[in-house]
Amino acid sequence: MSSGALPVIVVGGGITGLSAAWELQQRGLPYVLLEAGDRLGGKVQTEHTDDGFLVEHAADAFILGKPYAAQLAREVGLEPDIIHPRDDTKRLYFLKGGRLLDFPQNMKMFVPLDDQSFLDSGVLSPEGARRFLDEVNVPPKAPGDEDESLAAFITRRFGEEALNFIVPLAAGIYVANPFELSMKAAFPQFLALEQKYGSVIRGSRATVRAPGPVFASFRGGMDALAQAIAARLTGEVRLNTQVQQVQADGVVLKGGQHLRGSGVIVTTPSWSAAPMFSQNFGRAAALIGELKANGSVAVVLAYRADQFPGDMHLHGLQVDASEGIHLKAVTVHSAKLHGRAPEGHVLLRVFFKDLDPGFALEEARREVERLFGAHGEPLWHICADWRGRNPAYQVGHLDHLERIRAALPAHIQVAGASYTGVGLPDCVNAGRSAAQVLTEQLSVA
Ligand SMILES: Cc1cc2nc3c(=O)[nH]c(=O)nc-3n(C[C@H](O)[C@H](O)[C@H](O)COP(=O)(O)OP(=O)(O)OC[C@H]3O[C@@H](n4cnc5c(N)ncnc54)[C@H](O)[C@@H]3O)c2cc1C
Incomplete structure (x- = not known):
């Protein structure tokens, strides 16, 4: 297939899709990015409340051990906005047998x-x-x-x-x-x-690294990365554009419009990718459809600091798996990262696995009262409902991925959190790698 003037079609405007588009741009290939929703960033969602809190609905930080996200942040001019979890509040608890133990040091x-x-x-x-x-x-x-x-x-x-x-x-x-x-x-x-x-x-x-931050985030929230990439994309980006089918020569949009492309990179999660392949790549559709998902709910609660009897300058707590409660973890966001809550306030993220959001909210309030002694109602709450939307990598996942790749022609790639790592650095790497593979394919074709 000749690359001609046809663009590479990138499906999905989450971090993977944005990274793929960015890489295509660096390599001088025309592209069009198609996003079904009305915003870019996908699961990375930062909300700024009217009363001065910064709420992350999903990712709140990324690991630096895999350099890809930090590298991309530098490329799009975000280096001055990189921040790190606070060292002065680094206390973490481990809940076991109903007791809050200090998480082991070192x-x-x-x-x-x-x-x-x-x-x-x-x-x-x-x-x-x-x-x-x-x-x-x-x-x-x-x-x-x-x-x-x-x-x-x-x-x-x-x-x-x-x-x-x-x-x-x-x-x-x-x-x-x-x-x-x-x-x-x-x-x-x-x-x-x-x-x-x-x-x-x-x-x-034997492989202890030099002391230094392990995680990073952005002053304005994780969404800053998506916005900074988007602001520097010079190719076509279409919002509210849902892809229905992938074809050998492009994609068919909801509404029936056919868009031709030299190659396609599908970066949506497996559950929305599988139906896109059903008409023309049946085996790939079936294999992608076999990938499983787990669910989680993150309840965000805002309080005044004086609603707590004790000091809430800590990063949070993890729960022993045998504790027999729904709660999995708590992050004290106001203490973990600067700029997440106004002075004198506490912002918590309380995590559960698959749980009805209404019940999760009740549980979150009950546990915050029991474990931290909070009194009175939270100022407000937000339930981030991620049920059925966390990719699950079953044993044998990498072999399965090989079968998916083998079931697709080389100019059609799948990439993103469903395949090669859910963390943001992995998603950035996946998007950029898919763009590199496609560039090489198109140059030899
Ligand atoms: C609760 C939670 C907490 C997390 N915390 C962290 C963390 O702290 N650190 C970290 O590194 N990672 C974290 N992650 C993981 C990380 O946020 C995600 O894995 C990553 O953002 C996924 O990016 P993506 O681009 O692959 O997919 P997505 O963000 O899902 O993007 C896919 C995009 O495709 C679009 N789309 C879907 N169907 C179509 C279609 N038919 N046509 C066009 N567009 C379509 C969607 O609207 C979406 O915008 C967390 C995830 C969750 C859920």
Whole structure:
């Protein structure tokens, strides 16, 4: 297929689609970006309330260990707006047995960098903690192609009790069932440490990075990234434009209009991508349709600081998986990042898995009262309903992805959170990589 003057069609204006369009622009390829909704950014949604709060409906920060999002932010002139979670409020609790324990110091994600503070923290029983630390003596699995679940990996290496501690930390971003979540797709870095160092703990301790921020966000909220990319796109961007079918030579829009393109990059989540392939790429549609989703609800609550008896200068809390409550985590947004709440106020994000939003709101208020002693009504609340909208990477996900790619011609790509990582850096990388692959395809065709 010749690239001619036809544009590459990018379907979806979330971070993946915007990154794909940006990369095509850098490479000098014409493109048109089609977004079904009336705004760009997709799941990245920042709301500025009239009373001076900054509310994130989904992502509130991104990891710096994968450099792609920070790199793109620099390219679109956002470097001066990059901020980091506050060090002075870095306290985190772990809720276990109804008690708020201090989260162990000196951790790299869930891996203790020193034994003593982990043993002292009480987040595991003394036997559970000793078994956890004995991971250094568990022989690595023979290298092979077999995928395994997060739960299988954790119990194999750290013991059964470790599951309740690690799952809220590791599976949190994937809102995942740990017995189904693919290690290869979600946490290849831990598999690599096991293979290279014979132990995740030993490997983590050998690869400690220089001190510095681990996460970043933007002064004006996460939406700033989407807006900054959008402001620098010189190609065509169409809002309120829903793609219905993908064809070998372009797409068909809702309403029947046919738009021709030299290639297509579909960046929408799997559940909206699958129907787009149904008429012309049946096998890809079926395979994409098999990808599963989990759900979550984030309840945002605003209070005056004087509604709390204690100091709310902390980042939040994680809940032990065996606690038997709906609550999964709380982020104290007003203390985690600067500029999220007016002086003298507290802004909380309270996370649940699939739960009716009305019930989640009741639960959130009850738990905030029980755990932090809040009294009186919140000033207002917002329920961000993400039920059925968190991609779930089942064991075998990467092989499944290979089958999806093989079922599509090279000038039609799928990319985004449903396939190669849900975090923003992964989405940026996915969008840009799809654009690179397509550019190479079109130049050799
Ligand atoms: C509650 C929650 C918290 C999160 N927290 C974090 C975090 O702290 N850090 C982090 O890095 N990540 C976080 N994430 C993940 C991250 O926000 C998402 O994975 C990422 O934003 C997905 O981007 P995307 O572009 O792949 O997809 P989306 O954002 O879903 O964008 C897809 C776009 O496609 C459009 N579309 C759909 N169908 C069509 C169609 N037929 N035609 C045209 N357009 C269509 C949609 O309207 C949408 O704009 C969180 C996610 C959630 C839900």
